Structure formats: C-alpha cells, structure tokens
Amino acid sequence: MEIEIPTQHRAQQQACKVKASAWHELPISAAKSLRRDPLLAVNFMLLVVGTACGPLLLRAYFIRGGTRKWLSSLLQTAGWPLLLLPLGASFLSRRQRRQDTAVFLMTPRLLAASVVVGLMSGADNFLYAYSQAYLPVSTSSILISTQLAFTAGFALLLVHHRFTGSTVNAIVLLSVGAAMLGLNAGGDRPPGVTGPQYGAGFGMALGAAALYGLMLPVMELSQAWHAARAGAAALTYTLVVEMQVVIGLTATAFSLEIYLAIPGESRRFELGEASYYLLLVGTAAVYQCFCLGTIGAIFYGSALLAGVIIAVLIPVTEVLAVVFFHEHFSATKGIALGLSLWGLASYFYGELRAKAPDTQQKSSPDCEN
Secondary structure (H helix, E strand, O other): OOOOOOHHHHHHHHHHHOOHHHHOOOHHHHHHHHHHOHHHHHHHHHHHHHHHHHHHHHHHHHHOOOOOHHHHHHHOOOOHHHHHHHHHHHHHHHHHHOOOOOOOOOOHHHHHHHHHHHHHHHHHHHHHHHHHHHOOHHHHHHHHOOHHHHHHHHHHHHOOOOOOHHHHHHHHHHHHHHHHHHHOOOOOOOOOOOHHHHHHHHHHHHHHHHHHHHHHHHHHHHHHHHHHOOOOOOOOHHHHHHHHHHHHHHHHHHHHHHHHHHHHHHHHOOOOHHHHHHHHHHHHHHHHHHHHHHHHHHHHOOHHHHHHHHHHOHHHHHHHHHHHHOOOOOHHHHHHHHHHHHHHHHHHHHHHHHHHHHHHHHOOHHHOO
16 A cells, blocks of 8 residues: 655655745645545545544543543544554555665654654643533534634744735634633533533633644644755655654653553443443544544645634534534524634635635646645
C-alpha cells in the first residue's frame, strides 16, 4: 500500500509550499482537489466521522458511570498505534523500490515540532474531557465552535492568513453565541452537576477551543517550515502520518498511569464490562479518525480549512445529542446555534468571494495540486 504522493506532485507541492499563497489554501481549491485526490476524500470522511461521533462517545462514558477525566483525555489520542499499519505498508513499498530507504522520514526538527504539538494536544484533550464531564454535548459543541475564531486569529499571526470583513463578522457572531450560552449558564445543567462544576466545564470548553485554535496553525507552520528547508525530504502524506504518530504518542504519555484504574471502573460501569471496553476502544478509534483527518486537511489545505470543516459539523453533533441523549434544546441554544451557523456562512462567503479572482491563477500548471 503506497500512500506517498507521486514524484511530480511532490515537487510541485514543495515549490508551492514555500509561497505564501500555498499557506492560505482555501475551501474552494480544496474542493477541487477533493474530486481528484482519493486521499483527500478519505481524510475528509475521517474528519467528519471523528467530529460528529467523538463527542457523543466521550459523553456516553460519563453518562453511564465513567468518572475519570484523565482516561477520557487519553482516549482522544490512544488510537495512534492504528497508524503503524499504513506506515508499515508504505515502508515496504518504498523498500521494494530502494533497499536503503529509511524506516522513518522525519527530521529532528520536525520531530521536535511534533512533540511540542503533542504536548499541546495532551493539555487540550484534558480541557475538553473535563468540559464533557459536566456539560451537555449540545452546549459544549457550540462552545467548541469558537475554535474557528481562535484559529483565524492565530493563523493571522503565525502563517499570515489575511483577515477579511467576513472573517471578522464570523468571529463576532461565534463570540456572541458563546456569550449567550454564558448568560444562560446553568439553565441546561445535567442532573448531579453542581453550579461550580458547570462553570468550570464552561471555562474548560472555551480553553480547549482556544488551545486547539492555536494547535492548527502551529501544525501548518511546522509543515511549511519543513517544506521550505533546502535539502529537506519532500513533504509527503507518509511524513504527515508520522507526525500524527509522534503527536499521538506524546499526548497519550500524559495519562499512562490511568491504565491502573480501568479494571475497577469497568466493573462499576452501568452497561457492563464488555460494553465498557468496547466504548473505550471505539472512542479511541473514532478520535484517531478525527486526528488523522485534521492533519490531512492541513496538509492538503490549511489550518483554517480544518477549522471550518470541524465547525460546520456542529448541527450534526447537536441533532445526534438530542436524539441519543434526549438533551433539552432551549431557545437560547437555538439562537446561539443560529448565530454560529450565520458566522460560518459569513466566513464561507467571504473566503469564496476573496478566492474567485485568483481561481485562474491557482489552476496554473506550476502550482496545481
């Protein structure tokens, strides 16, 4: 199984990566690539599955008797060994063509950058897991959608993604939606959750959104730095998967001691031990889909593209939470969700409008994906 990009495509991509315009890849060009690159389509589907289903599985763990926030934090990256299978297949494919090929393609600098991102991911996972323990999925999802605002801000600072009026409008609308939920804090508090716990979960969700909004541009920047280095190996999809393995391994190391508590908790789980372990494995696998889909979206597009896809799936998560967990969907949540969708629509409109004059230039042979 070969998951590297063809040589000609790699050379063209590396040449484009060092240009600022490649750092600012927007949804319209990604949509064109989606139709002709199977790997991009696969990454898009992985991101959809992880974004829509991950929060539900994580919340189900707490609803049915799970109590350990560090364990739920670990589950968000513990599925990284699954990536060793495609990496092994890629290595065997490379070795058939060249016997002295390296097992790993990462440079020390890219390895260090991935470790840093992994540490950030471990902290972000804990913040998100803490919020899931005390907030309904429908509330936490709207709060997490503010990551698009943070992603846009950090993308401006780190990768120089330009701000437009539509981007500012989207940030304002997402912020107002989160503020409305804050004014109604406690109105949808789950049974058994105290006021301070709900408030802490609310703050943790916003903190997770902010930290994740920083992580996405940092991942894009690390890829761009590698591609711009003279003499560095081409930035291939195999290399990106290696980055995700390091990120996942580093983030998982945050909570290794929690394994000692799993047997005892499994015996107290409402749905039984078998369901407990099945939920843990399923959650880890789904979140690995999310992680791989995210870093793939950054590789093929940009940090903002990944952020937009995640935010667009808010309504799906909202509906699934109401259907499976029978969560109360108040008028305030409806207005906040409407503002979030309005902000996303504004962002899309602005990006498509700004991209339209450059469409012909982007499709030129020298920088075509």
